[in-house]
Amino acid sequence: MFKALAHPMRIYMLEKLRERPWCVCELAAIVGVDKSVASKHLSQLKAAGLVDDERRGTLVEYRLVAPCVLDMSECAERTILGNKRARLEAIAAVASPAPLL
Amino acid sequence: MFKALAHPMRIYMLEKLRERPWCVCELAAIVGVDKSVASKHLSQLKAAGLVDDERRGTLVEYRLVAPCVLDMSECAERTILGNKRARLEAIAAVASPAPLL
DNA sequence: CCTCATGTTGCAAATTATTGAAACAATGCA
C-alpha cells in the first residue's frame, strides 16, 4: 500500500480523484503521459485498494476509495511541514542565537 | 515520505523502533543485512523525518519520531484488512449466493 | 460487420533503488 503511494504521479492522481471520478484518458491527459502509463498507475492504486473502477460504455471511470488515505496524506503533510519549520527554526537559532537566560 | 515507507525492511525497522530505540548494528543483525545497508535505510527514514538519531559513544541510536506515522500504519492496516475481508466475502457470495429476499 | 474510441497487456529500453564489499571517519579504551 505504501508502495502504491510512493510515486508523485499516483499521489497527484489521488488528489485529482478527490474532486470527482475521472476516466483513464482524462487523467492521462492531465498528467501528460500515455494512456497505458496512466492505466498502469491506476491499476496499482486499485490493487492497493485505494481506488475502484467502473466501466461506463467505452471508458473506465476511476473513483477514490479508502477514505483513510485522505487522513494519511493530511498527516504526512502536517509532518512534513512540521519538519520543515523545525529545520528553519534550527537554522535561525544558529544565525541569531537566543539568550540563554 | 511515502517513498521512505515503501520498503518492507524500513517498515519493519519502524515497527521495531516502536518498542524502543535500537542502534544500527542491532537493527542490522535483526533484519540480517550488512550494517551499511541498515545505515542507509535508517538515513532515509531520518531524511523523511520519521526517526531521529543520537550518538552514544561509539554507537548510534535511532528512535521513532513522527507519532502520526503510527496512525498511518494503523490506518493502512485497517484498510488492507478491510479490503481482504471484502474480497473474501465477494468470493463467498459467488460460491453460495445469499437469497435475494 | 466494420470502424472508431477507450483501456489493458506485452515487451524492451531507460531510469531508479538496493545491495554488499571496501575505504574512511569517529569514538572509547588500554
Next chain:
DNA sequence: TGCATTGTTTCAATAATTTGCAACATGAGG
C-alpha cells in the same frame, strides 16, 4: 599512541520500477 568497535560513504553490480510503443480486447454506433 595504537587498536578495536561502530557508522557512514563510495562504488559497481544487481534488482526493481517506470515508460512508451505496439498489439490486442471491449463496447458504441453506424
